[in-house]
Amino acid sequence: MMDYGRIAVELVIGFFALFSITQLLGKTQITQITPFDFISALVLGELVGNALYDNDIGVVKILFTLGLWGILIFLLETITQKVRKTRGLLEGRPSIVIHKGIINKKELKKSKLDIDQLRHLLRSKGAFSIQEVEYAILETDGTVSVLKKHPYAQPLNEDLNIPFKAVTLPIPVISDGEILKDNLDEFNLSKQWLLNEIKKIGYHNPKDIVFAEWEEGKPIYVMPYSEEDATTN
Numbered sequence: 001m002m003d004y005g006r007i008a009v010e011l012v013i014g015f016f017a018l019f020s021i022t023q024l025l026g027k028t029q030i031t032q033i034t035p036f037d038f039i040s041a042l043v044l045g046e047l048v049g050n051a052l053y054d055n056d057i058g059v060v061k062i063l064f065t066l067g068l069w070g071i072l073i074f075l076l077e078t079i080t081q082k083v084r085k086t087r088g089l090l091e092g093r094p095s096i097v098i099h100k101g102i103i104n105k106k107e108l109k110k111s112k113l114d115i116d117q118l119r120h121l122l123r124s125k126g127a128f129s130i131q132e133v134e135y136a137i138l139e140t141d142g143t144v145s146v147l148k149k150h151p152y153a154q155p156l157n158e159d160l161n162i163p164f165k166a167v168t169l170p171i172p173v174i175s176d177g178e179i180l181k182d183n184l185d186e187f188n189l190s191k192q193w194l195l196n197e198i199k200k201i202g203y204h205n206p207k208d209i210v211f212a213e214w215e216e217g218k219p220i221y222v223m224p225y226s227e228e229d230a231t232t233n
Contacts, residue, residue: 013062020070043069094145098136101149111138122146173220174198174212189214198222
């Protein structure tokens with residue numbers, strides 16, 4: 001039982017230590033996985049995983065190791081932000097894999113990417129034929145950015161002579177039957193205002209609504225629970 005208790009304590013502490021390091025380093029550690037970030041994630045996972053099954057490694061050693069590794073990552077991230085020349089070494093450089101409509105085989109080979117993989121990445125960006133693409137850039141996180149040739153590019157509002165209209169952000173106000181008070185407060189909206197708005201379209205209880213969003217200048221959008229969902233709630 002003592003072993004199970006030790007593992008549980010170390011696992012919980014390791015989890016919160018890793019979570020704290022991730023919060024410290026910022027969201028780019030999650031959303032933009034560079035080779036350096038990938039190595040960091042592997043090492044951090046190994047440090048906690050190995051410590052769980054090694055009786056000689058205590059909580060203090062786990063925290064010391066994670067703290068030291070976190071400081072190292074933080075320092076390197078700070079260096080890459082301040083010293084531009086180090087970014088290519090630690091984060092990698094984007095590669096132009098299609099240039100003026102022509103596939104750059106040299107860059108593909110350098111990036112360990114074959115034609116089928118390139119086509120897969122292009123399809124994920126809405127380019128289902130290579131002949132649609134003028135430029136394609138393989139980013140450091142493994143995604144591809146695509147600039148289509150003029151005949152295949154989506155027209156702009158300016159091209160279609162569509163008059164300017166201010167862009168507004170749709171705000172979720174109800175989710176899974178619960179009022180999102182933080183979102184209402186952010187835009188100086190009250191709970192009573194929301195209840196009045198949903199009453200106008202026939203809903204008297206937020207719990208009958210799976211999702212609702214509000215956008216300035218537009219009527220509130222409401223998606224009620226289906227009959228099947230309502231019977232299970």
